[in-house]
Amino acid sequence: MVVRSMLPDVEIPPVSVHEYLFGDLTGDELDRVAVVDGVSGAQTSFRSLLAQIDAVAGAVAARGFGVGDVVALHAPNVPAYVPVFHGLLRAGVTVTTINALSPSPDITKQLLDSGARLVITVSALLLAAEAGAKGAGLAHEHLVVLDGDSAVAAEYTSLADLLADPHPAPEVSFDPATHLAVLPYSSGTTGHPKGVMLTHTNLVANVAQCFAIGVERDDVVPCVLPFFHNDGSSETLESWTHARDHG
Known part of the structure; x- marks a missing residue:
């Protein structure tokens, strides 16, 4: 027996995450708040976020x-x-x-299994990231520290260093249904952690499904789950998209 939802079918467009979330922003929408840092209260508009x-x-x-x-x-986070x-x-x-x-x-283990060629971390986690990258055979220049707030971190490329020489965003082409957007790893409850292969279409579908929850204009969606967890990423994507579509 097939049990169908009482809600309409969800349309899942065949586009990338970036295009789905930000591709049609215009005018006043760009000046709406996209993200608020809960600790400092600092706000980032969609215009500023897109530039970043x-x-x-x-x-x-x-x-x-x-x-x-x-x-x-x-x-x-x-x-x-x-x-x-x-x-x-x-x-x-x-x-x-x-x-x-x-x-x-x-x-x-995750770096080797995923085939990652670059690690981006923060000063507070640098020691673990540094040792992990070394174990995976990644050279010094393949580690970037976002904040560079310590003497040790100063030895590495920071986000500011990375952005010091501006380059335009590239034109890329891929099939959203098959191209992997995110590769988080399971907790390994029943064995070794395993990479969870999520395509752009998977994430777009997850966000599209959230439109049925009833978030309205000017609502604030708290993002309390860790961003590194898939549920955390999905929750964050959901809040940005609602801020856009209901603004």
């Missing part, structure tokens, strides 16, 4: 990363996570998100 996303996409593309490459993002995550997707990169609490041996 394009800057990150251009920077990683200029360093040779694009469709077919995997980059590891190892950070807690910080404001920089947003443009970096979406900048990587904008460049066609697959993002493998690493648990902020992972010890270095687990980081090494």
